[in-house]
Amino acid sequence: MYFGLTPDDVRKFAYELAIAYEVDLPQSWTENQKAGKDWFCSFLKRHPNISIRAAEATSLARAMNFNRNNVSNRHKFAPNDIWNLDETGATTVQKPSKVVAKKGEKQVGAIVSAERGVLVTVCQAINAVGNATTPMFIFPRVKYQGYFIRDGPPGSIGRANGSGWMQEDDFLAFIKHFANFSKPSKEKPLLLLLDNAGPHLSIETLDFAKENGIVILSFPPHTSHKLQPLDRSVYGPFKTYLRSAQDSWMKTHPGERMTIYDIPGVVKEALSKANTPINITNGFRKCGIFPFNRDIFEDFDFAPADTTDQPEAEDEPIAEDESIADNEPVAENEPVAENEPLTENEPVAENDDFEIPPPVVNASQLSTPNEILEDEPSTSAACRRLPFSPETIRPFPVAPPRKNKGHGRKTLKSAILTDTPEKEAIMKRKSASESKGKSKSKSKTPNNTQKEKPSKGTDWYCEICGVFSGGL
Structure with missing residues (x-):
C-alpha cells in the first residue's frame, strides 16, 4: 500500500x-x-520472504488513480496493428555503474562528464508483435542541423527547440514519421496507445491521424507506469544499457566531455539491446493489452488506492414508526446485521419484546484484548478471546474525504482522441485557455511609476533635499 x-x-x-x-x-x-x-x-x-528494501518514490497521484474504476473498443485490431508510443530522456551525465573496489574504502569514485547534464528527448513506438520504429531525437537548440544525428540509429530523425522537450510541432513530426514506417490507412487502421500529455493533444496531430487511419487512444491519467508497455519492459533495460554505454564512452575518451551530439551514438548501442522482441511482447503481455486480459491486475496492485477510496453512501435509516409484523416473511435478499450474534438453539423469551443488542466496542477501547464487558452475560460466546490481528493495534491508513478546491479543472479520462466529440472538446478547452491568457495580458497595465531621466544638459534639483545639483 x-x-x-x-x-x-x-x-x-x-x-x-x-x-x-x-x-x-x-x-x-x-x-x-x-x-x-x-x-x-x-x-x-x-521469515526469509521478508527483506529490507529501498522504497521507490511513487507520487500520490499515481497511487490514487490506478484503481479498478479507471482500469477496467469498439475497434478490433490485430497484434501487428497495436502500437504504443512514449518519450524518455537521455542526459549527458550518466549515473555511474557499480565497480569492483576494496572493502573498507569510504569513497569510491567514477568519472562523469560534468556536474549537471543536458537532456535530449528520445521518442519511439513499438507494436505487440515485437517491432519498433526508429527513434526521434529532440535537441535543446534553436535550429536543427543534420549532423546532430550522424551517429544515431539508421533512419532516425531529429528536431530542435529551446527546451529540448516534446512540443506540439515535434509530436506532429513524429506522427508523420510513424505513418511512413507503419503505413496505416482508413481501410486498415492502426491503434496507437499513449498518455494524454499536452503535446499529444494537438488538433493538427489529431486531424492528421484521423485522415490517415491512426486511432489514438489515451491512457487514464497517472496510470502509464502500469499500463504503458514501453515503461514496463523497454525503457527500464534501456536506461541500464545507456549507463553502461556512457561509462564505456567515458573510458574510451579520457579527458573529453560528452555533449548532446554524442547522445545518438550511445542511444544507438543501448536501443539495439533493449528493443528485443521478447522485451517488447512481454510489455504488452504484462499490461494485459495483448493477449487481452482484463484481469491481469490483482487485488494487491490496487491496494495503494484503497487509502483514498471514498466510502459508498449508506442506506437511509428506517423511520421509528415503521415496523415489521411478527408473522411477516423476510425477503430472501435482505441482509443480516453483521454485529448480531447467531447461535443455535437459543431460547426465546416468553414475551415478544426484543432486547437491544449491546454496542460494539472497538478493540482500541479495551484496556486489554482479553477484557470482557461487565454488562455482557457470562456465556461461552462472550468469553471468546480476541483473535490475533495486527490491524486491531494499527489499522490501515485511510485518507479523509477530498476537499473541493473549486479550481474548476476538468478531470481527464481514457478516450479515443481521434473521435469527433473528443477532438471538439479538446478544441474548446484550448480556445478557452487561449482567450483566458489574452484577457490576462490585456488587463496588465504598463508600469508608469518610473520617472523619466532628465535629458543631457538640463538643470535639475534633488527631490529629497531640494538642493540644486547642476546639469548632467
Whole structure:
C-alpha cells in the first residue's frame, strides 16, 4: 500500500503488540519502548520472504488513480496493428555503474562528464508483435542541423527547440514519421496507445491521424507506469544499457566531455539491446493489452488506492414508526446485521419484546484484548478471546474525504482522441485557455511609476533635499 514500515517502526510495532496481547517482555523492551535489534534479526531469519528494501518514490497521484474504476473498443485490431508510443530522456551525465573496489574504502569514485547534464528527448513506438520504429531525437537548440544525428540509429530523425522537450510541432513530426514506417490507412487502421500529455493533444496531430487511419487512444491519467508497455519492459533495460554505454564512452575518451551530439551514438548501442522482441511482447503481455486480459491486475496492485477510496453512501435509516409484523416473511435478499450474534438453539423469551443488542466496542477501547464487558452475560460466546490481528493495534491508513478546491479543472479520462466529440472538446478547452491568457495580458497595465531621466544638459534639483545639483 506504499506505507511500508522501517526497521525501527517494526520494532515499535512488535512492542505494542506484545503489550496488547500480554506477552512476557524483556526489560530492555520496556525501557526503550520497542523490541531489540536481536529480535528483529531473528524475525528476518524466521521469515526469509521478508527483506529490507529501498522504497521507490511513487507520487500520490499515481497511487490514487490506478484503481479498478479507471482500469477496467469498439475497434478490433490485430497484434501487428497495436502500437504504443512514449518519450524518455537521455542526459549527458550518466549515473555511474557499480565497480569492483576494496572493502573498507569510504569513497569510491567514477568519472562523469560534468556536474549537471543536458537532456535530449528520445521518442519511439513499438507494436505487440515485437517491432519498433526508429527513434526521434529532440535537441535543446534553436535550429536543427543534420549532423546532430550522424551517429544515431539508421533512419532516425531529429528536431530542435529551446527546451529540448516534446512540443506540439515535434509530436506532429513524429506522427508523420510513424505513418511512413507503419503505413496505416482508413481501410486498415492502426491503434496507437499513449498518455494524454499536452503535446499529444494537438488538433493538427489529431486531424492528421484521423485522415490517415491512426486511432489514438489515451491512457487514464497517472496510470502509464502500469499500463504503458514501453515503461514496463523497454525503457527500464534501456536506461541500464545507456549507463553502461556512457561509462564505456567515458573510458574510451579520457579527458573529453560528452555533449548532446554524442547522445545518438550511445542511444544507438543501448536501443539495439533493449528493443528485443521478447522485451517488447512481454510489455504488452504484462499490461494485459495483448493477449487481452482484463484481469491481469490483482487485488494487491490496487491496494495503494484503497487509502483514498471514498466510502459508498449508506442506506437511509428506517423511520421509528415503521415496523415489521411478527408473522411477516423476510425477503430472501435482505441482509443480516453483521454485529448480531447467531447461535443455535437459543431460547426465546416468553414475551415478544426484543432486547437491544449491546454496542460494539472497538478493540482500541479495551484496556486489554482479553477484557470482557461487565454488562455482557457470562456465556461461552462472550468469553471468546480476541483473535490475533495486527490491524486491531494499527489499522490501515485511510485518507479523509477530498476537499473541493473549486479550481474548476476538468478531470481527464481514457478516450479515443481521434473521435469527433473528443477532438471538439479538446478544441474548446484550448480556445478557452487561449482567450483566458489574452484577457490576462490585456488587463496588465504598463508600469508608469518610473520617472523619466532628465535629458543631457538640463538643470535639475534633488527631490529629497531640494538642493540644486547642476546639469548632467
